[in-house]
Amino acid sequence: MAHVLVIAEHDGAGLQAASLCTISASFQLAKAQGGEVHVLVAGGSARQAAEAAAKIDGVAKVLLAEGDSYAHGLAEPLAALVAEIGGGYGAILSPATSFGKNLSPRIAALLDVGQLSDIIGIVSADTFIRPIYAGNAVATVQSSDCVKMVTVRATAFEPAKADGGHAVIEAVSAAVPDARSRFIDQQLSKSLRPELTAARVVVAGGRGIGSAENFKTLIEALADKLGAAVGATRAAVDAGFTANELQIGQTGKIIAPELYIAAGVSGAIQHVAGIKDSKVIVAINKDEEALIFQVADYGLVADINQALPELCAELSK
Amino acid sequence: MKALVAVKRVVDYNATILVKADGSGIDTNNLKFSINPFDEVAVEEAVRLKEAGMVSEIVVVSIGPAQAQDTLRNALAMGGDRAILVTVDGDVEPLAVAKLLRAVVESEKPDLVILGKQAIDGDCNQTGQMLAALLGWPQGTFASALAFKDGELNVIREIDSGNETVSLQLPAVITADLRLNTPRYVSLPNIMKAKKKPLATTTPATLGVDVAARQRVLKVEPPAKRKAGIKVGSVAELVAKLKNEAKVI
C-alpha cells in the first residue's frame, strides 16, 4: 500500500483546471496502489488554495507549505521540498503544464527515480500509457522505480469534482536551498476569452491568416462570435501574428474542445499532435491537398479572407 | 566562459513514423536521422554567445550510437569547438542521460550547459531539469531569450500564461525552446572544417555511470485514427452541419 501525492498548481485562491484533472488521475492510481491521495499546495500564501483542495471529494490530506521562496513556483526550492517530504509516496503526480514540466523531473532526479511524462492513461499501479513521437505512437510503459514520478496530460482525464470533501490540512516545511535563481517578473496575457485548454470551442489561425491585423479581424472576430478561445500554429506565432502562449501542438498546448476550427493551417504533425482529441474538427484552407483535411470532420476549401467574414455573418443569422 | 551543449540524434521531424507490426517500437529502418531540432537551437545559442564574446569555448556532447558522431559533426559545423560522444547502443532513459552529462560536466567544468527542452522522439522534456538537480544548479527551462546582466543570467521562459523572466547565478542549466533563435544553415566549408575538429569518445563504464533501464516499454501502438470526414461546399452548408449534424454550435 502506498499513498499518492499530487503537486497542485494554483493561483493562490484555487486550483488550476489541470490540477483537478491530475487529481482525478491520482484517484485511479491510488485505487490501483491501494493508498490515499494527498495534495501538496505550496506558495507564498496558499491557505485559500489549500482550503479549496481540501474540499475535493476523495482527497484525504492537504499538505500546505507556505514561504516566500515558494511564491513564484520556482523549481529549485519546490523540488527540494518535495524531495524531502515525498520519498515515501508510491507516486508523485504533477500536471503536464509548464509548471509541472519544469518541476517534476527535478524532483525525480533528487529522488533518483525516472519519470513518465504526459501520461494519457493508467493501466495499473506501475504501468502507464503515454504518447511519443508527437503523438504518432502510443507507448505502454512499466516503471520499476519505487516512486512513480508522473506528469499528467489534463485533456485525458476529467476534472475532479471541486466539492464534497473535508480533507485535513497539515502544514509542512523543509530546509530551503541557497537561492541561486530569482523570479524577476511575468508578462501575462490579458484576455477575456476562455482559457485555451479549457474552452468548449477553439478557433485557430495559421500562417495563411497573413498578418497580425488579419488575425484580429478574422480569427478573433470569429472566436468572439462563438464565445471561443483563440489558438495558433507555431508559424503564426513565429510570424508575430499573436502571442506564444496561444500555440497549439507538440511544443505548445494540448487541447480537446468540442469544436476546433483551423483556418489557414496546413496540418503539420507537430500541430495536429495538439488537436487530435478534439470532438469535431473543422478546417478551412484554400489548398484542397492540405494535410489538415485528413483529420478534419468538415473541410471547406476556400480563401479565408472571404470564408471567415461569411462565417461570422452566417452565425449572426 | 565555457559552454557545454548536449545534442541528441533523433528521427528527422519530417519523417513519417510507423509503428512496427509486432508492437515492439517504431520502425526506424530507412528513416532519416537528424539533430533534435531543440538541440540545434541550443547549439545556435552557444555559437551566438561565442560570437558575442561571452563564451570562449563550446563543447558539444552526445549520448548515443556510433552514428551520433554525424550529429556531433553537424554541431561542430555550426560552430562548436570540440565534441564528446558517450557511446551507448539502444535507448537511454533521461535520468541516465542526465547522470552521464553530470559526469562530463564534472570533468569539463562549464559555466553554462544548454540543452533542447525536449527530444522529438520520446517527448520526455526531462533531461535538463534532471541534470540541474543532480548538479545542484539553477535551471532556466523553455528559454526564448537569454541576457547577461551584472554577472547573472536573465532567462525569458515561455510559460502557459505568457512569459516569465528569472535570473540565475552561474553555473546554470538552460533548456531551449524553438523561439530562442533560428539556427543557421551550415556551409560546406564549415562542414569540411568540422571534420578536423576533435571528437573524443567515451563510455558509461569509463564515466562510472549505471545506465540500466528503470522503465520497460511493454508495447507501442499507432494512435487511434480519426474517422474520415467530408468536404462541404459552402459556408452555409458548414454552419448547417455544425448545427444539425454535429450539434456543436
Ligand SMILES: Cc1cc2nc3c(=O)[nH]c(=O)nc-3n(C[C@H](O)[C@H](O)[C@H](O)COP(=O)(O)OP(=O)(O)OC[C@H]3O[C@@H](n4cnc5c(N)ncnc54)[C@H](O)[C@@H]3O)c2cc1C
Ligand atoms: C520540433 C518542432 C516542433 C514544432 N511544434 C509545433 C507546435 O507545437 N505547433 C505548431 O503549430 N507547429 C509546430 N511546429 C511547426 C510545424 O512543423 C509547422 O511548420 C507549422 O505547424 C505550420 O504552421 P501553419 O500551418 O500555420 O503554416 P503553413 O504550413 O505555412 O500553412 C499555411 C496554410 O495556410 C493556407 N493558406 C494560405 N493562405 C490562405 C488563404 N488565403 N486562405 C486559406 N488558406 C490559406 C495554405 O494553403 C497552407 O496550408 C514544430 C516544428 C518542429 C520542427
